[in-house]
Structure formats: C-alpha cells, structure tokens
Amino acid sequence: MKNGPVLEVNQLKTYFYLRDNKVAKAVDNISFSILPGETVAIVGESGSGKSITALSIMRLINKPGRIVDGEILLDKEEIHRFSPKQMMKIRGNDIAMIFQEPMTSLNPVFTIGNQIIEILRKHKKMSKGDASNRAIQLLKMVGIPRAEEVMKEYPHQLSGGMRQRIMIAMAISCDPKLLIADEPTTALDVTIQAQILDLMVEMKERFQMAVLLITHDIGIVSEYADHVLVMYGGQIVEQASAKELLQNTKHPYTKGLLESLPNIDDDVERLGTIKGTVPSASDFPTGCRFSSRCPNVMEKCTQSNPDLMEIEKDHFVRCYLYEGGIKNDNEYV
Amino acid sequence: MTMNTFEVPQDVLVDVRNVKKYFPIKGGILKRTIGHLKAVDDISFHILKGETLGIVGESGSGKSTLGRVILRLLDPTAGSIYFNGTDISYLNRKEIRPHRRDMQIVFQDSFASLNSKMSVAELVEEPLLVQTKLSKSERREAAVEIIEKVGLRADDRLKYPHEFSGGQRQRISIARALITRPKFVICDEPVSALDVSIQAQVLNLMKDLQDDLGLTYLFIAHDLSVVKHISNRVAVMYLGRIVEIADKKSLYDNAYHPYTQALLTSIPVIDNNSDATPRRTKIKLTGDLPSPADPPSGCTFRTRCPLAHDRCSIERPELKEKDNGHVVACHLYT
Known part of the structure; x- marks a missing residue:
C-alpha cells in the first residue's frame, strides 16, 4: 500500500450541460497519479479546467455540471462510486483542500479555535x-505566534498570510492523504x-502527503513541484517532470506561456505573446x-485533435x- | 503656501516633494481622532518626461494611495506636487480641472472601473465630453482612432464591457485614459488580474503606446518582474516610505536595502538551466507587514529585517545616495 499512488485519476471527464444543448467540456479525458510525498502541479490559464479537475476529485461538482466518465481512486478505493454521504467522510479527512482566498473559506462569525475544534x-x-489542545498544537505547528490567543480571535483580526496558515492547520488536522491547494x-x-x-x-514531508498544487505561476512550479501537467481547454497538453518540462519544453502553448513571462534575470525589449484569448469551453x-492560437498550426491541426503522446520517457505532449518523434524538433523552435 | 517658486529642471514632468497623506483614525463614542494612519509618509521623487517610474511594494505599503495623491484624487496632508512646473497640490476642484486631461489613470479591475451600462463608445468618449467642446462627430472620430490604436476594432464601440474578455476590457480602460491625449498616466496594477499570455499582450501595448504618444508612466505593481520589464527606474516602498530608488539595472543587479533584497529573492524563478548552477540564496523574511497605524519606531522595517541592529530602533534612516542615482534608506550604509 505504501508504494502505490495516493491518487489516481483515469480518463476523467467533467462536462457542464448548458442551455441550447451546449456542452462545455471543462475537463476532458484527464489522467494522472500522485505518489505519497509527491507534489504534482497543474498549470494553466483561467478557463483551462484546472480548478474543475480539483473540484471533481473532491466530488464537488454541482448542476449543470456532472462527472460523465472516468475513475478517481484514492488509495485504490473507487471514490467516484461513493455516495454523497460516504464522500462527506472522505472530504476533510482523507482529502483536504485549501483555496486562494482564506477569508471566504473561514467563517467570519466563529473564532479560529471554534472552527478547528469543530x-x-x-x-x-x-x-x-x-x-482544544490539539488545535493549539496545530496552530503552533504552522508557525502561528501566540497560538492560545489566536484561538479566541476571529478571522478578520488576522492578516492574509496568517489566515492561510490557519487554513493549512485545518487542512492537516485530520492527517489527510491528499492535500489539494488551489492557487x-x-x-x-x-x-x-x-x-x-x-x-x-514542510507539512508535506512531515506527513508524507500527496499534494496537488494548482497554480498559474510557473516560477512556483519550478521551485516546488515534482511533476507538472499543463492544461489547455480542459485537456492536458504537456506532462513531464518539472525539470524536464522547463528545460525541454515541447508544446507550442507551454513555450508561449514561458516566453510571455517577464523574467527577472534577463532583459527582453518585447515579451512573447500568444495571440487571441482562451476559447470558451463550450466553443472549442x-x-x-x-489551433486557433498556435504559431505552428498545420492543416491537420484544424481537422483532428492529436492524442497525448509519450515522446520521451515520461514526457507527454x-x-x-512531434508525431514522427522529436528528430525534427529544431525546425519549430 | 506659495505657488510655483521652486525651479524645476526642464525635463522633469512630475516632481513630488515631501508628500504626506495621513488618514485620521477615529474612535471612542465621540468619534474623535485618536491617531493617524500614515499611508504616505514624507515621500519625494521626480519623474522625467518620457520615462517609466515603477513603484513596487507589498499590500499596505501605500503605493496606490501615493498614486491617488499625485493625481489629486486624494488631497495631500503635506508636501507639494509639481506637474509640468505647476504646483497642483492645493488647487481647488475648478483650478485642477484643466490639468486633469494631462494626467490619467488605469486601474487594476476593469470590471469595477468601467460602467457596465455604458457602451464602449460612451465610455471612451466620456472624458472628451467633460474636458473638451468637441462636437459629436469629432468625438466619435477621436474615439475610433484611439480604439483602433489600443488594438480593438472600430465596430467594437457599440458593444458593452461584459462582451469583452479581461484583456480586452483593460484595452478599453487604456483607450479611455488616452483619449484626452495625456502627458502622464498612472498605471495601478494594470495587468495583475490578467492571465500571463494576456498580460504580455497588454504590457507590449503599453510600451508601444508610450513610444508612439510620448507618454510618461508611473507604474504601480507588486510583481517585480513586470515592473522590471516596463520601468526605467524603480522605487521600493515599505510602510508609506520609499526605502530604495534607483535605475532599474542598478536596483535589480545590486540592491542595497535588505527589504529589496528579500523581495527580489522571494520570487519563485524558473530554473531552466540544464547545468546545476547554484541558485541565488533566498533571504527569508519572518512575520507580516506591521500595521501602518502603529508602525515600529526608528526604521519601520527593523521588525522583519535580518540585519537589524540597535541603532535601527532608535533612529529613522533617511534616503542617501549610495551610488550615482542609487538612493537607499538604511543604516547599514551610513
């Protein structure tokens, strides 16, 4: 059990059924797995489906959205088959999640202590x-000074950084196997x-958690993730170890993203851009x-969607x- | 208050001298003023014609308040602001109006700053309605010109803000700011709500417009890489004061202030070198920004500074020139 992946997602599809028979394929055939103590990052722009992937794993998709296909295995248990009641036991216990804005995840009318004790x-x-004792211990563990006093304080009395520390304390309070951190x-x-x-x-290493880190910041990916999935339009377009992905970038979208970032270490007069905007999920x-934004678009690209191919060991594009291997890569750089 | 007695160098467009902005803190049953929040505390700098001055700082450092005081959207508590040689710091509403067309602002959140009930044409033409006596057709002509200049289509003028993506909405905000042909534009976090690929498009556009129209920018942002990309000089703010100001290259290559050093090394950087070159060592700061209502004595950064010594809690360091044009406020260098 120890060596198998904590989380396995196989061919997950989450669609939203909109008016006029439109279907938004927010997450379309995503597969990946996370080992204990490993951090997998999902990078993508808004609308790429990265948050919907996380919410699907938590089984928090509401109408008009629905997980239409795929498997989600947590420690080999098929949680995609679980009833809402069974899922309630999993959430917060085996899977914990922290969000971008801690103020909206904390209840403003209860003290910090109350919320952790609950x-x-x-x-x-x-x-x-x-x-209560355990809560104080947890607050100290996440580096909150004067933990006893903070127990009696309300969320608005704390700074953004402190609130995020509290969220982490709450997330690790039940020794989760998987921590999902959304921005x-x-x-x-x-x-x-x-x-x-x-x-x-520090918490990941201490508790040997698997971490799914959702971010738009490639700098964070480079410094904190082991493995990266780049998402575009609800699909994985490139997948590799963080080091491989950044040193040996293949997909034109990933390349475009990297070029459009202003770099603190070197000076460019103009930033690279990706033309156009992210297409809406109901209108790919x-x-x-x-293909609508790709600088290397070919006729074939507008006719059928390529598969995710393994072009080098553990590097998928x-x-x-790259259909014929990577030998003529340089032509397209 | 005397008007326009200082001599301002020819090529300076904006000159800020000892500007302070204090907000009263009211308390008690009688709502009496019980203290002051020193959002901007004795700041001086100048911006040359055609250059971009970047201002970086964390939330609560007073960078946005400073921008609003310079535009006189807020009144300064003390100090003076010279715009193109004129002291505008204490002009009344009527007196300031003719200057407004020369100074504009672009905000972060284009959803909040564009009225959703107005069409693009109305939004972009509105400043002309206030500032000029142009006829309807002249306004329309000017609007079409600027709308095309910021990379939108002329027929987009009949649409409404919700029909556009975030990047396009920011283009509308820029068109609205530029239609009066300002000399000076304050950009307050103009790209921080945008995705990276869109952010790059807007940054490139802002650079092009600057070259094209000879604009001077004050670029306020928290993202140090973005500020580095667009600025000529950069000022670093901490708790209402400038702690370091220098030429971009000098500041990023050779930061003196421990806070600037910490900011620069805290940014997660993309490591795409295949050789295992050692990373720059990170300087980690502990703790949070202290409350600006109750700042520490002496140097306000000393509570988080890894190099603080006795003198820092007693005496406030003043800005001193370290190298040519590189100014820093820190006791380590005095």
Whole structure:
C-alpha cells in the first residue's frame, strides 16, 4: 500500500450541460497519479479546467455540471462510486483542500479555535478538551505566534498570510492523504508567499502527503513541484517532470506561456505573446483546441485533435509536431 | 503656501516633494481622532518626461494611495506636487480641472472601473465630453482612432464591457485614459488580474503606446518582474516610505536595502538551466507587514529585517545616495 499512488485519476471527464444543448467540456479525458510525498502541479490559464479537475476529485461538482466518465481512486478505493454521504467522510479527512482566498473559506462569525475544534470533534470524535489542545498544537505547528490567543480571535483580526496558515492547520488536522491547494498564494505578497509555500513543503514531508498544487505561476512550479501537467481547454497538453518540462519544453502553448513571462534575470525589449484569448469551453475550435492560437498550426491541426503522446520517457505532449518523434524538433523552435 | 517658486529642471514632468497623506483614525463614542494612519509618509521623487517610474511594494505599503495623491484624487496632508512646473497640490476642484486631461489613470479591475451600462463608445468618449467642446462627430472620430490604436476594432464601440474578455476590457480602460491625449498616466496594477499570455499582450501595448504618444508612466505593481520589464527606474516602498530608488539595472543587479533584497529573492524563478548552477540564496523574511497605524519606531522595517541592529530602533534612516542615482534608506550604509 505504501508504494502505490495516493491518487489516481483515469480518463476523467467533467462536462457542464448548458442551455441550447451546449456542452462545455471543462475537463476532458484527464489522467494522472500522485505518489505519497509527491507534489504534482497543474498549470494553466483561467478557463483551462484546472480548478474543475480539483473540484471533481473532491466530488464537488454541482448542476449543470456532472462527472460523465472516468475513475478517481484514492488509495485504490473507487471514490467516484461513493455516495454523497460516504464522500462527506472522505472530504476533510482523507482529502483536504485549501483555496486562494482564506477569508471566504473561514467563517467570519466563529473564532479560529471554534472552527478547528469543530473539525476535530466531527472527524476525529475527540472530546472538547483534547480537541482544544490539539488545535493549539496545530496552530503552533504552522508557525502561528501566540497560538492560545489566536484561538479566541476571529478571522478578520488576522492578516492574509496568517489566515492561510490557519487554513493549512485545518487542512492537516485530520492527517489527510491528499492535500489539494488551489492557487494557495495568489492573494498573498511575495515575501508571505515564500513563507506559505515553505510551510506547505514542510507539512508535506512531515506527513508524507500527496499534494496537488494548482497554480498559474510557473516560477512556483519550478521551485516546488515534482511533476507538472499543463492544461489547455480542459485537456492536458504537456506532462513531464518539472525539470524536464522547463528545460525541454515541447508544446507550442507551454513555450508561449514561458516566453510571455517577464523574467527577472534577463532583459527582453518585447515579451512573447500568444495571440487571441482562451476559447470558451463550450466553443472549442475543431481539431486541436490550441489551433486557433498556435504559431505552428498545420492543416491537420484544424481537422483532428492529436492524442497525448509519450515522446520521451515520461514526457507527454499533445501536438502533431512531434508525431514522427522529436528528430525534427529544431525546425519549430 | 506659495505657488510655483521652486525651479524645476526642464525635463522633469512630475516632481513630488515631501508628500504626506495621513488618514485620521477615529474612535471612542465621540468619534474623535485618536491617531493617524500614515499611508504616505514624507515621500519625494521626480519623474522625467518620457520615462517609466515603477513603484513596487507589498499590500499596505501605500503605493496606490501615493498614486491617488499625485493625481489629486486624494488631497495631500503635506508636501507639494509639481506637474509640468505647476504646483497642483492645493488647487481647488475648478483650478485642477484643466490639468486633469494631462494626467490619467488605469486601474487594476476593469470590471469595477468601467460602467457596465455604458457602451464602449460612451465610455471612451466620456472624458472628451467633460474636458473638451468637441462636437459629436469629432468625438466619435477621436474615439475610433484611439480604439483602433489600443488594438480593438472600430465596430467594437457599440458593444458593452461584459462582451469583452479581461484583456480586452483593460484595452478599453487604456483607450479611455488616452483619449484626452495625456502627458502622464498612472498605471495601478494594470495587468495583475490578467492571465500571463494576456498580460504580455497588454504590457507590449503599453510600451508601444508610450513610444508612439510620448507618454510618461508611473507604474504601480507588486510583481517585480513586470515592473522590471516596463520601468526605467524603480522605487521600493515599505510602510508609506520609499526605502530604495534607483535605475532599474542598478536596483535589480545590486540592491542595497535588505527589504529589496528579500523581495527580489522571494520570487519563485524558473530554473531552466540544464547545468546545476547554484541558485541565488533566498533571504527569508519572518512575520507580516506591521500595521501602518502603529508602525515600529526608528526604521519601520527593523521588525522583519535580518540585519537589524540597535541603532535601527532608535533612529529613522533617511534616503542617501549610495551610488550615482542609487538612493537607499538604511543604516547599514551610513
């Protein structure tokens, strides 16, 4: 059991059924797995389906959305078959999630202590006294000074960084196997962002959790993720280890993303851009979903959507440029 | 207050001298002023014609308040602001109006700053209605010209803001700011709500427009890589004060202030070197930004500074020139 993946997602499809018989294929055939102690990052722009992937794993998709196909295995258990009642036991217990804006995830009318104690009593069936002691211990673990006092404070009395620390304390309170972090530091300043990301690494190593990190920041991916999925239009377009992906970037979309980032270390007069905007999920171009914005588009690309192909060991790309292997790669750089 | 007695160098467009903005903190039953929040505390700098000055700082550092004070959207508590040689710091509403067309602002959230009930044409033409006596057809002509200049289509003028994506809406905001042909534009986090690929498009557009129209920018942002990309000089703010200001290259290659150093090394960088070159060592800051209502004594950064010593809690460091044009406020260098 120890060596198998904590989470396995196989051919997950989450569609939204809109008016006029339109179907938004927000997540379309996604597969990946995460080992204990491993961080897998999903990168993509808004509308790429990265958050919907996370919510599908938590089984938090509401109408008009529906998981139409695929498997979600948590420690080999088929949680995609679980009833809503069974899922309630999984959420917060085996899978924990932290969001971008901690203020909206914390209840403003209860004290911090109350909110952590509630989780422990509900999920761990602890007594009030035990839960209170454990809560203080957790707050200290995530680096909150004067933990005893903070227990009695309300969310609005704390800064954004502190609130995110509290969210992490709540997330780890039930020793989850999987932690899903959806843009956990996007709302924070850079110096605080570094503190929070380091804390997440520390907690991951301490509890051997699997972490699914959703972000738009490729810098964070480079420093904190082991493995990366690049999503575009509800599909994975490139997938590799973080090092491989950044050193040996293949997909034109990933390349475009990297070129459009201003780099602090070198100076370019003009940034590279990807023309156009992300197409809406109910209105993808036929063929490759990136074809409408791709600088290397070929006739074939507008006719059919390429498969995700393994072009080198553990490096997958969804692009016709690499159909015949990677020998003529340089022509397209 | 005397008007326009300083001599301002020829090529300076905006000159900010000892500007302060304090907000009263009210408390008690009688709502009396019990203290002051020093959002901007004694700031001086100038912006040359045609250059971009970047201002970086974390939330709560006072960078947006500073921008609003310079445009006189907020009144300064003390100090003076010279725009193109004229002291505009204490002009009244009527007196300031003719200057408004020369200074404009682009905000972060184009959803909030564009009235959703107005069409693009109405939004873009509105400043002309206030500022000029152009006829309807002249306004329309000007609007079409600027709309095309920011990369939208002329027939987009009949659409409404919700029909556009975030990047396109930001283009509308830019068109609206530029239609009065300003000399000076304050950009307050103009790209931070956008996806990276769109962010690059808007940054390129802003650079092109600057070259084309000879604009001067004050670019406020929290993202140090974006600021580096667009600016000529950069000022770093912490708790209402400038702690370091320098030429872009000098600041990013050779930061003196411990806060600037921490900011620069905190950014996660993309490591795509195949050789295992050692990373720059990260300087980690502990703790949060102290409350601007109750800042620490002496140097306001000392509570988080890894190099703080006794003197820092007693005496406030003043800005001193370290190298040519590289100014820093830190006791380490005095």
